[in-house]
Amino acid sequence: MKYHRILLKLSGEALMGQQQYGIDAERLMQYASEIKTVAATGVQIAVVIGGGNIYRGVEAEAFGLDRVQGDYMGMLATVINSMALQSALEKLEVSTRLLSGLTIQRVCEPYIRRRAVRHLEKGRVVIFGAGIGSPYFTTDSAASLRAIEIEADVVLKGTRVDGIYTADPEKDSTATRYDEITFDEVLSKNLNVMDMTAFTLCKENNLPIIVFDMNTEGNLQRLLDGESMGTLVSDGKPGGRDGRKSLLDPKQTLLQPLVGNQPEQA
Ligand code: UDP
Secondary structure, X not given: OOOXXXXXXXXXXXXXXXXXXXXXXXXXXHHHHHHHHHHHOOOEEEEEEOOOOOOOHHHHHHOOXXXXXXXXXXXXXXXXXXXXXXXXXXXXXXXXXXXXXXXXXXXXXXXXXXXXXXXXXXXXXXXXXXXXXXXXXXXXXXXXXXXXXXXXXXXXXXXXXXXXXXXXXXXXXXOOEOOEEEHHHHHHOOOOOOOHHHHHHHHHOOOOEEEEEOOOOOHHHHHHOOOOOOEEEEOOOOOOOOOOOOOOOOOOOOOHHHHOOOOOOO
């Protein structure tokens, strides 16, 4: 197992399952059990979950309401989802902490970086709620920023699509999936991986992103076991942020560093 600390980004929309709104209990429990499986292997896991299944700030704007107010409502929606995930994990006897970008002290701890790292070191699953706590951002930005702050090895973006495609696979049947792609190629090809703020944070800090299908049961563990899936976005150069060899090295297969045949860092 190569990755020591991961940041898992889940969209709020995915939590709806087949519903039109809110939280699908089955999907929630599936996510919780996938996280439990991975946590049991000793990987430190932080989770950022979106709020799109409940509210997005842009919806307020569409109604002619204040965007900033709407964004705070969206942030509160992410806290609701985070609380649901926390409960689901606790039901499965996984130790968790919910740290919020907005102060809501009856239900969660405030986000304090050192505290987050300490919880992770103790083997607790850390959930970051309320995004970064500021309007005009998204939970993708929160995922990138928190991952950099806690020195996660990778952002795993769990979606309902199994990676990054040349075009939208739901609209274009000729679209093909990239196994690996560089940050620069994503920009030059104008591919939609994350919003620009989130993506730029990852690029500038050389934090790899893997986009994968989180809705297929067992995928998270399989990905961490080194199975080839999804799309890896990296700088494509040897010696990334932690000095590991590039995953784009032609002598290596996709995601090989995940399976631990590279020399471990000290
Ligand atoms: N949001 C925000 N600042 C943040 C994170 C989230 O203002 O740091 C608001 C924003 O309105 C966003 C909503 O919360 O639309 C829900 O998050 P997001 O759209 O990222 O959820 P997802 O699409 O992942 O379900």
